[in-house]
Amino acid sequence: MTDFEWTRAQFDLPDGMIYLNGNSLGPMPRASVPAMTSFLNDEWRSELIKGWNTKNWFMQTNTLGNRVGRLIGAEAGTTVVGDTLSIKVFQAVAAGMAMVPERKVILSDNGNFPTDLYMVEGLIKLKDAGYELRTPDPEDVLDHITEEVGVVMVTEVDYRTGRRHDMRAIIERAHAKGAVVVWDLAHSAGAVPVDVGGLDADFAVGCTYKYLNGGPGAPAFIYVAPRLLESAEPFLSGWYGHEAPFAFDTDYRPMPGKIERMRIGTPSIASFALLSVALDVWDKVDVTEVHAKSIELSELFIREVEARCPGLTLVSPRDPQRRGSHVSFAFEHGYAAMQALIADNVIGDFRAPNVMRFGITPLFVGEAEIIAAVDTLERILREERYTQDAFQKRALVT
Numbered sequence: 001m002t003d004f005e006w007t008r009a010q011f012d013l014p015d016g017m018i019y020l021n022g023n024s025l026g027p028m029p030r031a032s033v034p035a036m037t038s039f040l041n042d043e044w045r046s047e048l049i050k051g052w053n054t055k056n057w058f059m060q061t062n063t064l065g066n067r068v069g070r071l072i073g074a075e076a077g078t079t080v081v082g083d084t085l086s087i088k089v090f091q092a093v094a095a096g097m098a099m100v101p102e103r104k105v106i107l108s109d110n111g112n113f114p115t116d117l118y119m120v121e122g123l124i125k126l127k128d129a130g131y132e133l134r135t136p137d138p139e140d141v142l143d144h145i146t147e148e149v150g151v152v153m154v155t156e157v158d159y160r161t162g163r164r165h166d167m168r169a170i171i172e173r174a175h176a177k178g179a180v181v182v183w184d185l186a187h188s189a190g191a192v193p194v195d196v197g198g199l200d201a202d203f204a205v206g207c208t209y210k211y212l213n214g215g216p217g218a219p220a221f222i223y224v225a226p227r228l229l230e231s232a233e234p235f236l237s238g239w240y241g242h243e244a245p246f247a248f249d250t251d252y253r254p255m256p257g258k259i260e261r262m263r264i265g266t267p268s269i270a271s272f273a274l275l276s277v278a279l280d281v282w283d284k285v286d287v288t289e290v291h292a293k294s295i296e297l298s299e300l301f302i303r304e305v306e307a308r309c310p311g312l313t314l315v316s317p318r319d320p321q322r323r324g325s326h327v328s329f330a331f332e333h334g335y336a337a338m339q340a341l342i343a344d345n346v347i348g349d350f351r352a353p354n355v356m357r358f359g360i361t362p363l364f365v366g367e368a369e370i371i372a373a374v375d376t377l378e379r380i381l382r383e384e385r386y387t388q389d390a391f392q393k394r395a396l397v398t
């Protein structure tokens, strides 16, 4: 059983802050400070170059990858961490395209996170071979999986609305039609139970700074199905993916049959130290229980907001099984209302054009925070505090 009292005690949140943004950037685990100090003193300072061997820096891509993999149903040896999610999207889609070279259609949806679409656009330009990116409405993706489609690239949980794609249905249809699927699990890992192995997913990618709490800019991850480890082309063919990196050969040979082939170059080891302690918390947590608790809290939040905050319209699916772990409401003055909330120490965020987004993260959020957040929101709306000048100015990051 997951002990949510214990998990809450593992995070160092500022006093009085109600943090409903763990879907965007997880909070700092208390263990981060000693972990970073120890990395600096006992690893970088004292070991210097020896650390690649003595502290296993070289293989942390894999040891941490295995720990992230457990959270998405990946068997050991199929997931590595490193680089950024945008880069991992590029790598996975490129590998997928090479598996079905005669097919020139890449299918995504118009609700996907822009960087995923941008990376594919760049890839298509680079290939210059008549590829086309199709982006129907998310609800229509399944029907668009035809024999023309080479790669389906979709994000399971929509970053704006929280709507979930049906992974099983999409994988089954894609495979029946001979297409490859790349899953973006950015808003899934640590939020909803995922079983990439059981569903026979081809590729999956995601980040570790959202629900996994690895810290700003924490490394991304990539999963490759075991049956593809021999053949998946890395394309971003860096020396860390080479069969023998320290042979320093002048030609590239991907590491045969191993997930190391998806590594590129020297990763940020300092950032691995932070990810490692964040995963120490996840090691004691059952994602199914986290999801169940998230549903309980989200239902409470929706009920309270709908009862007390007129003007806000739920844009997340009403069926909790069809949602990820954040809840979004449309509101005409959404940006300013969110700024007013933040000024009152209730932290959510805003996504254009009018969406107020609230991450429901049971590791450190409970019923009391949900009620207090709605109390504050209700007051801001009643007093129309979102009309104040101070809340109108758009910051660089929303």
Ligand SMILES: *Cc1c(COP(=O)(O)O)cnc(C)c1O
Binding pocket: 084, 085, 086, 087, 112, 113, 115, 116, 155, 159, 184, 186, 187, 207
């Ligand atoms: C958060 C997120 C990203 C971010 O990509 P970075 O390379 O880490 O900036 C990409 N895709 C999706 C679906 C996301 O939710």
